[in-house]
Amino acid sequence: MQAFRILIVDDHAHAREGIREILEDYEDFQIIGEAKNGQEAINLTEELMPDIILMDIQMPVMDGLQATKRIKLKFPYVKIVMITVSDDITDLFDALKKGAQGYLLKNIVSETWVEHLRAFALDEVPMSKEIAFQILKEFPQNQERTEKKTPLSSRELEVLRLVAKGLSNREISENLFISEHTVKSHLKNILGKLHLDNRVQLASYAFQQGLMNEQT
Known part of the structure; x- marks a missing residue:
């Protein structure tokens, strides 16, 4: 390597x-x-x-x-x-x-x-609880949000929502019954499609776009 x-x-x-x-x-x-x-x-x-x-x-x-x-x-x-x-x-x-x-x-x-x-x-570090709390403060959950059109597939949306909840790659793979390699591949595609850099920006996007209103 x-x-x-x-x-x-x-x-x-x-x-x-x-x-x-x-x-x-x-x-x-x-x-x-x-x-x-x-x-x-x-x-x-x-x-x-x-x-x-x-x-x-x-x-x-x-x-x-x-x-x-x-x-x-x-x-x-x-x-x-x-x-x-x-x-x-x-x-x-x-x-x-x-x-x-x-x-x-x-x-x-x-x-x-x-x-x-x-x-x-x-790219294997999940968000800390402190950072997740900061995102929740930015996007209060009692605020009404409508889900906007997204370029992501349904599977990519599932991965995004779990990232926004602070799950690691391994935890996401266990939740969705897919390999960690597949999780990494989805994350790379999601970051590319949304032109974002990291998990914090992904989580902010998910809350800002109202994507967390749906159940995974």
């Missing part, structure tokens, strides 16, 4: 060094560059074309939220994972709505950190 190409973006040199030390022990990750702020991240993304960007939030010149939005607009296929010392759900939810795949806390143990990063790389 080819290694995932990683760009590290953090304004603190010791933080970048710490991330490098963690990932250097794993053959499925290759660090191809480092940036000190969001503007450098944009420039290096264009130059190096990473698979994954590990993006700090608070940085000078341009913060991680602005950089994430600009990078995802220009390079939608690049995965961005926010790295932060704080689990302030407001900033993290904002980053996810701008296209980031998820977030990692800097203070968790390295083995768990790598395990989570690998799951992000493979």
Whole structure:
């Protein structure tokens, strides 16, 4: 399996060094560059074309939220994972709505950190309960919504609704009696048809379009 190409973006040199030390022990990750702020991240993304960007939030010149939005607009296929010392759900939810795949806390143990990063790389991370709650706050369930026309097939709608409920790929496969590989294939097709980047955006779409009013 080819290694995932990683760009590290953090304004603190010791933080970048710490991330490098963690990932250097794993053959499925290759660090191809480092940036000190969001503007450098944009420039290096264009130059190096990473698979994954590990993006700090608070940085000078341009913060991680602005950089994430600009990078995802220009390079939608690049995965961005926010790295932060704080689990302030407001900033993290904002980053996810701008296209980031998820977030990692800097203070968790390295083995768990790598395990989570690998799951992000493979699109296997379900939404956290905190993020699901933020989506529910955005789209109150007592508000009347009518289901709008969607480009998705009936099976894709089933998968979408389960994603919006926070289920993992494995749980979706068990619910629908299909393989995890088939789930991944459906998710890729759904994201492509809707021009979205991640599960949070999919869940927001499902609630916004009134698709959760129907039973799966």
